[in-house]
Amino acid sequence: MDPAYGVARNPIDEVIAGRLSCREFSGRPVSRTTVEQILRVARFAPSGANIQPWHVYVLAGAARSEVSAALLHAYENEPNEHFSEYQYYATALPEPYLGRRQEFGRLFYSSLGIGQFDAAGRSRQTAKNYTFFGAPVGLIVTIDRRLAMGSWLDLGMFIQNVMLAAVGRGLQSCPQETFAKFHRILRPLLSIPPEQMVVCGISIGHPREQASGRLMPRADVEAFASFKGFED
Ligand SMILES: Cc1cc2nc3c(=O)[nH]c(=O)nc-3n(C[C@H](O)[C@H](O)[C@H](O)COP(=O)(O)O)c2cc1C
Numbered sequence: 001m002d003p004a005y006g007v008a009r010n011p012i013d014e015v016i017a018g019r020l021s022c023r024e025f026s027g028r029p030v031s032r033t034t035v036e037q038i039l040r041v042a043r044f045a046p047s048g049a050n051i052q053p054w055h056v057y058v059l060a061g062a063a064r065s066e067v068s069a070a071l072l073h074a075y076e077n078e079p080n081e082h083f084s085e086y087q088y089y090a091t092a093l094p095e096p097y098l099g100r101r102q103e104f105g106r107l108f109y110s111s112l113g114i115g116q117f118d119a120a121g122r123s124r125q126t127a128k129n130y131t132f133f134g135a136p137v138g139l140i141v142t143i144d145r146r147l148a149m150g151s152w153l154d155l156g157m158f159i160q161n162v163m164l165a166a167v168g169r170g171l172q173s174c175p176q177e178t179f180a181k182f183h184r185i186l187r188p189l190l191s192i193p194p195e196q197m198v199v200c201g202i203s204i205g206h207p208r209e210q211a212s213g214r215l216m217p218r219a220d221v222e223a224f225a226s227f228k229g230f231e232d
Helices: 003-007 011-018 032-042 061-077 097-111 119-134 149-167 177-190
Strands: 055-059 137-144 172-176 196-205
Touching: 011 149, 032 055, 032 149, 055 061, 061 119, 061 137, 061 177, 097 119, 119 177, 119 196, 137 149, 137 177, 149 172, 149 196, 172 177, 177 196
Parallel strands: none
Antiparallel strands: 055 137, 137 196, 172 196
16 A cells, blocks of 8 residues: 555545655646636635735647747757756755755656666656656746745645645646746746746646556654644
């Protein structure tokens, strides 16, 4: 049994524990109505003073293919010319985060049979991000750059809601910060106004039947929670 389901006690727990970053989607289409339903429920994410600082560009069909082709071209031909407008990772990751990141790399690439020093294999895997891992729907998520750090909390809650609402419909997703690097390509293609910053993409679709299940472990509660004042 998937160990994540060991924590599931009710349908909400099951949806939370059932979400994973899927990187092998089937081509089975997802209708506009389904994506609209997902967004309609995701918008109930809380946000400070209810400002709702999210914006998404929903791509399918030819629009998705056009974005994929442009990003793949840039990824392959302009490897040093595209940078995110925000910094996702600290320049020097302290422990325990560095160790976890290294564990991620080990688990992820070994699950794909890609060796530690196989730069070409890793690059081919990274390129799959830009085809949305074969998912029929891709979202590009932006935030108004005039907002402050707190609004990024709100955006994260919205993104999680999108991914959970997808699970509730038998779908999976993958959040992808790597799209942020290519904002200069995405901006004209999607008519993204200058005040919006590209935060990430989200692939959404049906997992391939052979797709691997949960790969990434989590630290135990004791590693991140400090309980005070409980009797037991
Ligand atoms: C904001 C954010 C950005 C991410 N960006 C990428 C990405 O660009 N490409 C990718 O393959 N996975 C990406 N991930 C997925 C993480 O690697 C994944 O969430 C983590 O390893 C835990 O695995 P799980 O989501 O399957 O539980 C991202 C996750 C988050 C939350």
